[in-house]
Structure formats: structure tokens, C-alpha cells
Amino acid sequence: MSTTKPIKNLKELERLKNYYLKQAPNLRNFTLICIGINTALRISDIRLLKWNDVYDFSTKQFREHIVLTEQKTKKLNSIAINKNLKQALSIYKKSKSVISPNSYLFTGNGRSTPISRSQAFRIIRKAAEKVNITEPVSCHSLRKTFGYHAWRTGIAPVIIMHIYNHSSFQITKRYLGIDQDDKDAVFRNVNL
Numbered sequence: 001m002s003t004t005k006p007i008k009n010l011k012e013l014e015r016l017k018n019y020y021l022k023q024a025p026n027l028r029n030f031t032l033i034c035i036g037i038n039t040a041l042r043i044s045d046i047r048l049l050k051w052n053d054v055y056d057f058s059t060k061q062f063r064e065h066i067v068l069t070e071q072k073t074k075k076l077n078s079i080a081i082n083k084n085l086k087q088a089l090s091i092y093k094k095s096k097s098v099i100s101p102n103s104y105l106f107t108g109n110g111r112s113t114p115i116s117r118s119q120a121f122r123i124i125r126k127a128a129e130k131v132n133i134t135e136p137v138s139c140h141s142l143r144k145t146f147g148y149h150a151w152r153t154g155i156a157p158v159i160i161m162h163i164y165n166h167s168s169f170q171i172t173k174r175y176l177g178i179d180q181d182d183k184d185a186v187f188r189n190v191n192l
Contacts, residue, residue, distance in 0.1 A: 003136065004136045005137075005177045006145040006148035006176070007133065007135070007145045008177070013145065016033065016127050016128060019127040020033065020127060021091075024130070028092065028107075030088060030091075031088045031089060031091075032123060033127065033142065034084065035105075037145050038082055039066065040164060041066075041079070042071065043120050043121075044072060044117065045068060045070055045071055047106055047115050047116070048071070049066070049068070049105040051102075051105055054081065054105065055089070057101050062086050065079060065081060066081060124139055125137060125138065128141075147160045150163075160172055
């Protein structure tokens with residue numbers, strides 16, 4: 001069994017993100033991928049998000065942060081909702097005839113239960129296959145992708161470690177998927 005990796009190529013990432021927006025329209029699936037790559041949350045937390053977690057029904061605006069207790073670590077986490085994620089959530093919300101604060105953001109076939117982990121996996125895997133991503137991709141790839149691109153933009157690994165709630169830098173280092181190409185780029189760009 002191969003380990004899933006972050007999606008490093010920005011063009012591939014854009015194709016994956018837009019597969020369910022443009023090629024095979026499904027706004028739930030599009031938003032699921034957008035949340036995964038923009039929040040670094042595990043699928044176990046994403047699937048349990050409710051509309052009230054992202055949308056303030058009293059002000060009729062999207063929240064500035066998703067605040068939740070992570071399933072795995074039991075730690076409280078506050079995640080800023082960025083511009084791209086707000087845009088995806090807005091498109092998704094407009095497609096819904098009725099939403100209520102306590103309804104799940106991503107419902108499964110029952111429409112009152114959250115999407116299953118296996119269904120989320122199939123959604124992400126199908127999009128990756130359809131856009132010809134050859135690396136192994138899973139739900140966890142979205143989480144890893146966030147960290148990799150944060151690191152590439154210059155965010156300190158210790159901050160990424162804190163975002164992931166990892167207990168050691170070794171775990172974070174594995175998540176980032178830093179390979180020889182990444183190391184070569186550093187040597188090529190540091191011209192002293």
C-alpha cells in the first residue's frame with residue numbers, strides 16, 4: 001500500500017479543485033475539497049462540520065473562523081476561513097434551497113447524516129483520477145497539501161506543526177513530503 005502524498009503541482013491542484021465545479025458539477029464535492037485544502041483538517045472533522053460552524057445565521061454572514069474540538073486530538077482549534085474558502089462556501093450555500101444551523105455541511109445519502117469517510121475518499125479519489133493525478137491521493141492528501149504549500153510560501157515548519165497539532169517535527173516533516181526536487185530548488189535559489 002502506497003502512502004498518500006501532498007499535491008505539489010499547483011496546476012494539478014487547481015484541476016482537482018475545479019473538477020466538481022466545472023467538469024462534473026457537484027457543489028458539495030467541490031466545497032469538500034476546498035475545505036480540505038484550505039483548513040488542514042482531517043476528514044473525520046470535516047465530515048462533522050455543520051452549517052453553524054461556518055455561517056452565522058444571526059448576521060447572515062460567513063464566520064471568520066471555524067472553531068472546533070478535533071476528533072483525534074480532542075484539542076480546540078480555530079481556523080481562519082480564507083477568501084477562497086468563503087467563495088466556495090458561498091457558491092455551495094446558494095445552491096441549497098434550505099439550510100439550518102444544525103444540519104451537516106456535507107450530508108450523505110440520508111440527507112440528515114454526515115458524509116461517510118469512505119464516500120469522501122471515493123469523491124477525492126475519483127476527481128484525482130479524472131484529472132490524471134498519478135500520485136496516490138486520499139482524504140489525507142488534502143491535509144498534507146495545505147502544509148506543503150504553506151511551507152513552500154515560507155511559513156515556518158514549527159507553525160505548520162502547530163497547525164497540524166503534531167507532537168513532533170518528524171511527523172510534520174513526513175507530512176510535507178519534502179523530496180530531492182524541493183531540496184534542489186533551495187540550492188538553486190540561494191545564490192550567495
